[in-house]
Amino acid sequence: MGAIELDGLTKDYGDVLANDDVSFTVETGEIFGYLGPNGAGKTTTIRTLLGLLEPTSGTATVLGADVHDEDALIDAKQRIGYLPANLGFNEEVTGAEVLDYHESVKGGDRRDELLGIFTPPLERPIREYSSGNKRMLGIIQAFMHDPELVIMDEPTSGLDPLKQEEFNEFARNECERGKTLFFSSHVLSEVRRICDRVGILRNGKLVGLEDIETLMDQGGKRVRLRTTDEARTELAALDGVSDVQTFADGIQFIYTGEYNTLLRELGTHDVREIDISEPPLEDVFMHYYGGDGAGESHQEVQSDA
Amino acid sequence: MLETARYEMSRRFRGTVILTIGVSLYVAFIVWYFSLVDASAYAQIAESVPPAMREAFGIQTIGTIEGWLGGQIYTFVWLVGLGIYFAYSAAGKIASDIENDRMDLLLSFPVSRSQLLLEKFASMVLPLVLLNVVVGGVTYGLVLAIGETIDPMHLVLAHVLSIPYLLVCAAIGTVLSVLVNRAAVAERAAIGLMFVLWLVESAIGAAEEFSWIQYISPTHYYSPTPVLIDGTYEVLDAGILLAGFLGLIIVSQVLFQRRDI
Numbered sequence: 001m002g003a004i005e006l007d008g009l010t011k012d013y014g015d016v017l018a019n020d021d022v023s024f025t026v027e028t029g030e031i032f033g034y035l036g037p038n039g040a041g042k043t044t045t046i047r048t049l050l051g052l053l054e055p056t057s058g059t060a061t062v063l064g065a066d067v068h069d070e071d072a073l074i075d076a077k078q079r080i081g082y083l084p085a086n087l088g089f090n091e092e093v094t095g096a097e098v099l100d101y102h103e104s105v106k107g108g109d110r111r112d113e114l115l116g117i118f119t120p121p122l123e124r125p126i127r128e129y130s131s132g133n134k135r136m137l138g139i140i141q142a143f144m145h146d147p148e149l150v151i152m153d154e155p156t157s158g159l160d161p162l163k164q165e166e167f168n169e170f171a172r173n174e175c176e177r178g179k180t181l182f183f184s185s186h187v188l189s190e191v192r193r194i195c196d197r198v199g200i201l202r203n204g205k206l207v208g209l210e211d212i213e214t215l216m217d218q219g220g221k222r223v224r225l226r227t228t229d230e231a232r233t234e235l236a237a238l239d240g241v242s243d244v245q246t247f248a249d250g251i252q253f254i255y256t257g258e259y260n261t262l263l264r265e266l267g268t269h270d271v272r273e274i275d276i277s278e279p280p281l282e283d284v285f286m287h288y289y290g291g292d293g294a295g296e297s298h299q300e301v302q303s304d305a
Numbered sequence: 306m307l308e309t310a311r312y313e314m315s316r317r318f319r320g321t322v323i324l325t326i327g328v329s330l331y332v333a334f335i336v337w338y339f340s341l342v343d344a345s346a347y348a349q350i351a352e353s354v355p356p357a358m359r360e361a362f363g364i365q366t367i368g369t370i371e372g373w374l375g376g377q378i379y380t381f382v383w384l385v386g387l388g389i390y391f392a393y394s395a396a397g398k399i400a401s402d403i404e405n406d407r408m409d410l411l412l413s414f415p416v417s418r419s420q421l422l423l424e425k426f427a428s429m430v431l432p433l434v435l436l437n438v439v440v441g442g443v444t445y446g447l448v449l450a451i452g453e454t455i456d457p458m459h460l461v462l463a464h465v466l467s468i469p470y471l472l473v474c475a476a477i478g479t480v481l482s483v484l485v486n487r488a489a490v491a492e493r494a495a496i497g498l499m500f501v502l503w504l505v506e507s508a509i510g511a512a513e514e515f516s517w518i519q520y521i522s523p524t525h526y527y528s529p530t531p532v533l534i535d536g537t538y539e540v541l542d543a544g545i546l547l548a549g550f551l552g553l554i555i556v557s558q559v560l561f562q563r564r565d566i
Contacts, residue, residue: 047409047566050409050412050413051412052408052409052412052565052566053565053566054563054565070417070418071417074415074416074417075415077413077414077415078415080413081413082409082410082413084406084409084410084413086406086409087406087410088402088405088406088407088408088409088410089407089410090316090407092316093316097312097315101308101309101312102414104308104311104312105308105309105414105415105416106414106415141410
């Protein structure tokens with residue numbers, strides 16, 4: 001049984017269909033990234049999993065508890081940590097008082113250990129907190145009762161790059177300890193660094209469910225080289241070439257075809273400089289979203305050819 | 306159990322102490338003022354006031370210390386002022402937690418919605434007890450200090466009977482709090498509603514053809530002035546208030562249980 005199972009989950013707000021028949025399973029012990037741009041419906045799924053929203057149809061279970069069953073869900077919540085996207089704390093209380101309150105309700109065995117990694121100013125009132133400090137306090141409360149499953153909505157927003165990196169390392173360690181992490185993000189590079197698998201949500205529909213490696217493989221390589229005009233035209237026409245951008249004495253494209261074919265083709269031309277790298281995940285993402293950028297570049301390929 | 310109630314009480318402790326001091330100072334002022342003015346003057350004031358106002362402010366017998374306190378403190382502060390305060394304060398609780406995204410975290414706790422709501426409500430016990438005990442004690446001491454006497458049992462009774470009334474006010478606020486998404490709206494609605502209910506009872510209820518309307522207002526079931534003067538009260542009134550309180554709490558539970566956050 002998966003840590004989280006969604007089965008045809010649908011949430012209709014009347015004017016917006018925030019989740020449309022979403023089904024997937026998050027396995028125990030994995031880090032699952034829930035990707036999509038703002039407004040795709042990620043938060044709706046998360047809030048349904050926690051019993052804050054009643055699904056219009058379909059169902060979901062977290063740690064085996066049906067979200068429709070309040071008693072079962074309450075039992076499960078003892079083993080769940082939650083980090084919401086917008087952290088609401090009472091403004092006048094101190095960070096320490098917030099943690100005291102959370103500890104009194106759900107436990108706090110790992111509080112001190114977590115305070116060694118994340119360092120919000122505990123003695124200050126929340127109203128003086130920066131968004132990064134609030135986020136750190138949120139991370140501590142989400143993990144301090146040592147839950148089996150932690151559900152996080154945009155966990156690193158507001159953290160500075162150094163703390164983000166520490167969080168990523170922390171998340172990987174938690175996963176090694178056997179925890180299941182489910183988190184939503186619209187920052188693709190972050191997902192790539194720590195996730196095992198991703199689900200991609202677009203306009204409330206699940207449009208992709210992939211291992212992160214498959215996702216990256218499908219994204220191909222970004223090839224950038226300086227060469228002759230004639231070579232540029234021929235390369236652009238090659239199978240598996242997309243997203244072509246030409247500039248003064250060079251060309252850049254995404255290559256998803258056979259590597260040997262590309263290398264043989266390159267061997268017949270005068271290559272002055274070459275750089276083959278992984279494409280930015282934003283481009284990989286375009287593959288699923290079929291956004292404007294990708295559409296235009298296909299046009300470009302056709303007109304060039 | 307009760308972690309949320311404790312947390313909420315510790316948060317509102319300072320504010321409650323300040324409110325208690327404020328009300329106590331007002332009581333001191335009222336009692337001191339009574340000691341200055343000659344008793345016969347009050348009788349004239351009472352007679353010159355229109356009957357509707359006499360009813361509204363409970364100033365039938367302001368020539369005695371009991372009647373004076375009944376009008377100035379227990380009607381004006383307890384019935385109207387604290388009634389509005391309890392409704393207002395309860396109205397802000399759930400609505401502001403939802404509005405400011407705190408409810409997300411609170412409902413991630415292994416605690417039922419119903420328990421959370423009850424614990425939030427239970428934190429109102431702090432002002433309820435502190436105000437009644439401290440202000441009651443202060444009032445008694447000050448009355449003795451100006452050389453007047455008041456039956457301590459009547460005073461205690463006036464305070465005890467205010468508890469069901471204030472619980473109803475807080476429960477009205479709680480219903481508004483789970484019904485409305487924005488704290489400011491819930492709070493203003495609570496103030497407006499309490500004020501209207503008081504007017505309905507005291508002003509409109511005095512007109513004969515609309516006398517039935519006074520029964521919908523909780524203010525109708527708490528009359529502190531007669532209690533202070535001769536200890537008369539209706540047990541049924543307190544019973545009606547408690548029943549209303551339970552009914553409103555159940556309504557707020559059902560509404561909170563069913564709503565999306």
